[in-house]
Amino acid sequence: ESRSSDSSNKFFLTTPLYYVNAAPHMGSAYTTIAADAIARYHRLRQKQVTFVTGTDEHGEKIAESARAKGVEPQQHCDGIVDSFKALWEQLDIQYDVFIRTTEEKHQAVVNEILQRVDQQGDIYRANYEGWYCVGCEQYKDDGEMEANHVCPLHKAPCVQRKEDNFFFRLSRYQQQIQDLIEKNPSFVQPASRRNEVLGWVRDGLRDFSISRAAVAWGFPMPQDSAQTVYVWFDALLGYASALLPPGEAASSENLQKRGWPANVHLVGKDILRFHAVYWPGMLMSAGLPLPEKIFAHGFLTKDGMKMGKSLGNILEPGPLVAAYGHDAVRFFFLKEVIFGQDGDFQEERFRNIVNAYLANTLGNLVNRCLGLLKKNCDSTFPADAASLDASHPLRLAAAAEVAKVAAAYEACALHEAADGAMAVAVRANKFVDESAPWTSFKKGSQEDKETAAQVLLAALEAARIASVMLSPITPATSGRISAQLGFSDEDPACNTWEGTAWGGIRKGQQVPAPQPVFARIECDFVTAPA
Ligand code: MET
Numbered sequence: 001e002s003r004s005s006d007s008s009n010k011f012f013l014t015t016p017l018y019y020v021n022a023a024p025h026m027g028s029a030y031t032t033i034a035a036d037a038i039a040r041y042h043r044l045r046q047k048q049v050t051f052v053t054g055t056d057e058h059g060e061k062i063a064e065s066a067r068a069k070g071v072e073p074q075q076h077c078d079g080i081v082d083s084f085k086a087l088w089e090q091l092d093i094q095y096d097v098f099i100r101t102t103e104e105k106h107q108a109v110v111n112e113i114l115q116r117v118d119q120q121g122d123i124y125r126a127n128y129e130g131w132y133c134v135g136c137e138q139y140k141d142d143g144e145m146e147a148n149h150v151c152p153l154h155k156a157p158c159v160q161r162k163e164d165n166f167f168f169r170l171s172r173y174q175q176q177i178q179d180l181i182e183k184n185p186s187f188v189q190p191a192s193r194r195n196e197v198l199g200w201v202r203d204g205l206r207d208f209s210i211s212r213a214a215v216a217w218g219f220p221m222p223q224d225s226a227q228t229v230y231v232w233f234d235a236l237l238g239y240a241s242a243l244l245p246p247g248e249a250a251s252s253e254n255l256q257k258r259g260w261p262a263n264v265h266l267v268g269k270d271i272l273r274f275h276a277v278y279w280p281g282m283l284m285s286a287g288l289p290l291p292e293k294i295f296a297h298g299f300l301t302k303d304g305m306k307m308g309k310s311l312g313n314i315l316e317p318g319p320l321v322a323a324y325g326h327d328a329v330r331f332f333f334l335k336e337v338i339f340g341q342d343g344d345f346q347e348e349r350f351r352n353i354v355n356a357y358l359a360n361t362l363g364n365l366v367n368r369c370l371g372l373l374k375k376n377c378d379s380t381f382p383a384d385a386a387s388l389d390a391s392h393p394l395r396l397a398a399a400a401e402v403a404k405v406a407a408a409y410e411a412c413a414l415h416e417a418a419d420g421a422m423a424v425a426v427r428a429n430k431f432v433d434e435s436a437p438w439t440s441f442k443k444g445s446q447e448d449k450e451t452a453a454q455v456l457l458a459a460l461e462a463a464r465i466a467s468v469m470l471s472p473i474t475p476a477t478s479g480r481i482s483a484q485l486g487f488s489d490e491d492p493a494c495n496t497w498e499g500t501a502w503g504g505i506r507k508g509q510q511v512p513a514p515q516p517v518f519a520r521i522e523c524d525f526v527t528a529p530a
Contacts, residue, residue: 011042011049012259016267017056017101017238020080021065024087026300026307026345027268029317033330034297034339034414035266036093040472041409041417044497050259052242053088054099055081059231060134063217073217077102087317091326092475099242101234106241109250110234111222113286118223122169122285128209131158136270137231139209153270165209166221168233173281174205180280186293188276189412190340193269193296197276208278236279239265240288252288262291264412269296295412298342300333303530315345315527323526327474327518328354334473335418347529351521358477362425362470363518366463366481369432369456370514376441379511381486382453385461386503394462395502397427402500405469414473421469428462431455460485461505468499477518486511 015035018028032053039051057077066076081100088095099106117123130139135154139161145151149158178201181187181194188194211227212218218228240250243258252260261283267275275294283290301307302315321329332350335357337343373379388395401420408416437452444452464485471478471494482494486509489495493504 011047013264015053017054026315037472056235058218105246109241129162166211261289334414358518359520385505424466480517
């Protein structure tokens with residue numbers, strides 16, 4: 001199987017296709033924010049980005065939610081899909097494709113792949129007896145359950161099932177999957193998760209059931225329409241359907257023309273097995289190229305506690321964004337949670353972090369320098385930023401951080417990317433404080449005043465670079481900074497990664513009347529305290 005190379009100019013990434021049993025929760029918002037930041041970074045690098053998100057609408061869990069509401073499953077799904085799309089808009093998520101697994105074109109892809117896998121001899125019929133967790137939509141082995149067959153994730157008992165099902169011959173791909181993971185250290189990230197996957201694989205892979213006799217809400221199995229396709233076999237193929245127009249066959253060639261395979265499948269650690277083990281097996285059988293990387297992030301807690309309905313401490317993404325704006329929410333989760341590890345939300349800390357970095361460090365840097373530029377330089381930059389000495393401390397600091405931040409984005413280390421951008425703003429503030437340009441403007445010689453104007457130029461050029469580096473994470477704030485510095489939306493100095501090179505600000509460039517780029521958070525708290 002061929003693997004994509006770094007030299008290609010395309011970048012295809014996915015979020016999971018979220019279950020629509022309920023409205024989107026903070027965990028799904030977190031994954032999607034992270035994916036959006038990665039997508040925006042690669043767009044800055046002028047890659048041809050395809051960012052796929054969507055919804056997983058079949059299976060027992062969704063049918064149960066619809067039944068509980070007393071509506072038809074499709075109607076239920078339509079309503080929840082609207083709430084997902086509304087939240088993504090609220091969060092300024094720029095996805096390219098939203099795929100729903102109830103789409104007709106997706107059914108054609110599922111049938112085509114099932115047929116191909118069948119032709120490989122990888123589907124057979126057998127009886128299965130085991131313990132099923134509806135929340136996970138997965139059979140559990142004894143070692144994967146707590147006492148009394150309780151699912152450790154859902155804290156609910158699994159149910160015993162005995163079915164005549166179709167099976168996928170995953171065991172046949174044991175060696176290939178093991179090789180894939182052993183020989184490609186970056187296939188599963190972070191490293192702790194990779195070790196977990198290696199453990200599963202080395203334990204031995206067992207065939208898994210890909211049909212359900214007792215679930216009506218799903219695509220009929222082409223091999224026996226009395227059964228429906230197992231929701232995970234169905235949903236994973238949504239990544240392929242997303243790329244294909246209706247009627248186009250899911251061949252390697254067609255898919256590759258449209259960006260296949262994924263450069264990154266972003267997932268939560270709870271669904272890693274499906275993506276890192278089942279999915280490669282399915283693709284090997286279907287003869288399709290494998291993804292380059294599966295990145296699994298951690299779980300979020302609130303006030304140090306697992307969130308849950310019974311605890312009444314669920315963090316709702318909608319009200320949070322409504323109160324604080326999308327940049328604050330995006331920034332907090334991406335900067336403060338080490339991407340790949342678990343993270344905590346505590347509202348007071350959230351507010352302090354956002355105020356400290358976006359309002360004070362970055363916002364104040366821009367605003368105080370622009371205020372001085374207005375007062376002393378007629379709102380006009382006195383020289384090209386490029387004319388400043390190559391050894392200027394801010395120039396050196398910016399160059400060093402740009403290299404680190406690029407590497408961080410490439411590695412999905414979003415927290416490091418945010419830290420690196422902020423480090424430039426911190427350094428620029430320090431430089432302004434030490435240089436005290438206001439003193440020179442007030443009582444310095446003509447030469448002192450020129451030097452003071454250059455301090456503003458250097459500090460604002462550094463702020464510009466910090467802002468471009470941060471723009472995948474805080475798009476609105478970065479957009480306001482560009483405008484405040486006198487750039488148009490289309491200026492490559494602000495909307496390409498090349499723009500992070502020193503020298504964007506030009507002599508004679510004028511800035512508009514200064515306005516705060518990020519207002520300090522002062523509103524009421526919106527979540528219940530722990
Ligand atoms: N529906 C799954 C979830 O939300 C993800 C499926 S990704 C193909 O966990």
